[in-house]
Amino acid sequence: MTEPVAARWVVIDIEGTVTPTSQVREVLYDYARPRLGPWIDEHPDDPEVGAAVADVRAEAGLPADAGTDAVVAVLHAWMDADRKATPLKTLQGLIWRQGYADAELTTELFPDVVGALLHFHDQGAGLAVFSSGSVAAQIASFSHTGDGDLRHLFQHHFDTTNAGPKREARSYRAMTEVLGTDPGDVLFASDVPAELDAAAEAGWRTVGLARPGEPFADADFGTHRAVTTFDDISIEVPA
Structure with a gap:
């Protein structure tokens, strides 16, 4: 992304976006x-x-x-x-x-993820997760990563129980209410075009992760900006 996106919140998907699909499947x-x-x-x-x-x-x-x-x-x-x-x-x-x-599992993130999340956090953006995996699984996953315990970075965790289906706009509208902001102030990062479509329908800003070797690497992201790494995502937090 060549131009920074104005965003008070960055919401991330997990599988294929911040972790390899093989980590989950x-x-x-x-x-x-x-x-x-x-x-x-x-x-x-x-x-x-x-x-x-x-x-x-x-x-x-x-x-x-x-x-x-x-x-x-x-x-x-x-x-x-x-x-x-x-x-x-x-x-x-x-x-x-x-x-x-029990220290039998460790989450391996893509190497560009942690630095980007730390940068967003330092800029003053709120961070949240929206995954089909349960909130309990999300929190556990980020508590034991190859880069340490990252739970402190996230202010909200959403799943299909407390938000709704990932491919329906109503889920993103529900999350907007919880985040307490305007939908245009939220940036959603996912590797699944249908999820990005639903987020955009709800008024969110979007960016697609087309990571080489992942299932959606060659997907048609349509009007959504698509990048191959979080290093190509730049935000500005409105004053």
Whole structure:
């Protein structure tokens, strides 16, 4: 981006934007996959787990008393299809949070990310995350990165539960209310053109990350500015 963008807030996607897709679909998915069943069985009285399991049964059309094996089979099928199902994200997030706490997981960010986020932060911009991964997973992920604990950089975390679907403008309008600013003061960075379309419809400014080797590297970003690195994103925080 040759010209700075006026922005009071920078909201970032995670997968394909600040972390390689392989970090999620290989490292994190492979970690959660064998642990889903044991986690469900070991937390029978956890209301968050119970609600997620009930939602899986309802969404998949399973009987209300379907056992763990049937629930896990659905969860695995959703993972194979990369379906952004909220109960799956909830259970994965709980498992990943424990994995980060046990120092079994570390988030690897693209090398241009941390310096850019620190610069935005130092300029006085607010930083937030909007990901299909649960808020619990987001916080855990940024607490254990190859660059240290970055949780202090972010003021808000949004997911499909507290904001809404990532490809619908209403989700971005809801986040604008939480951020307490005008939509034109928010810059959203994502590698998915459909998400950028929804953000732009809500009045946000947008920038697409077309990172070489990532799934959306050759995508048509239309009218959205597209860059290959955060080093090419420049902002100015209005006085």
